[in-house]
């Protein structure tokens with residue numbers, strides 16, 4: 001009873017004191033008080049497997065990262081107007097993971113701020129304003145990042161599509177215009193970008209930039225079709241535009257086969273935007289670009305960022321990157337991700353509510369449907385599944401334009417046993433909900 005009172009007070013105060021347009025997960029709220037690697041612990045002493053937090057990339061409170069941060073914050077934290085070894089050391093380490101043309105770093109404090117800066121730089125470089133984005137995309141919460149985000153401007157309370165922003169088709173092979181069976185779906189979807197460029201040309205304009213995630217997160221945990229970015233980048237570059245890869249969700253080895261999502265598509269972007277996992281929860285983000293673009297931005301106006309690139313952030317970035325490498329997390333993501341996807345795919349055979357299982361490494365989505373022909377989204381069934389899984393100790397969430405994609409992107413230390421437990425419990429929940437009959441029809 002005391003705990004319930006405590007929750008009621010916390011909720012009441014939160015409502016009064018914190019901006020109200022901030023949602024809170026789960027019907028029965030959780031008070032998480034401690035984290036360790038892929039596990040979170042609540043105030044009742046219950047343990048949860050965190051299946052969704054890709055920010056705590058190397059694991060919640062990873063001791064190597066915590067120790068490095070503690071030592072640095074006890075020694076020095078100031079801005080970047082003094083010489084500091086770790087600023088350049090980290091930039092060197094980061095650039096070593098990227099293709100050689102991406103060799104100038106700008107450090108910021110959030111993915112939104114980094115996307116904002118990337119767009120600003122693309123406009124300096126091209127002297128153009130228009131930007132091509134993908135439908136349903138999300139690129140952040142600053143004013144510019146919101147303009148890049150159909151998920152926001154087309155959604156509840158949205159301000160509508162700005163005139164200088166152009167939406168290309170979401171290249172969704174499961175429910176989009178071109179599907180898994182279309183061998184040249186990538187090239188077909190790329191034509192939607194080409195058409196927007198042609199429309200701009202008729203108005204004597206050209207794109208400053210094309211920006212997309214290299215696997216679509218809010219768009220529905222969607223891997224890009226083969227050849228898609230190769231084709232798109234060709235169109236954008238021939239119109240003089242800059243190609244920006246938003247790696248905020250998927251970078252740093254998560255996709256397993258490669259260190260960066262864009263590498264799955266055999267392209268080299270002109271700018272990459274990094275965030276979330278880069279600081280394992282510490283507010284750090286970055287734009288890495290080419291010398292040419294960085295020089296066009298160096299036009300006499302200083303770019304200074306009070307917190308960006310500070311010694312604690314840089315030390316954190318180094319510790320995270322070192323941990324990913326020393327603990328071979330990319331390889332681990334590949335193996336565990338494949339194992340998990342195999343488990344989910346076998347559930348798909350048993351439960352028709354699972355329409356599609358997709359992803360790379362530890363960036364996985366399971367799309368839930370009521371009907372295999374109409375692909376009617378299984379909402380609100382999915383919310384009940386997420387609630388029931390929480391009761392069993394698994395934290396999951398939903399995403400996609402229709403809110404029917406089960407999102408799985410755990411800390412990279414998520415292991416085979418966790419995958420087994422997740423699949424087994426999901427199976428039991430689906431059996432318990434009896435979704436194989438009635439509402440969910442198999443065709």
Ligand code: PMP
Nearest residue numbers: 110111112138139140248249275
């Ligand atoms: N880009 C993508 C793809 C994101 O998913 C997000 C955050 N969800 C952002 C940018 C914005 O990052 P932040 O919340 O750190 O500003």
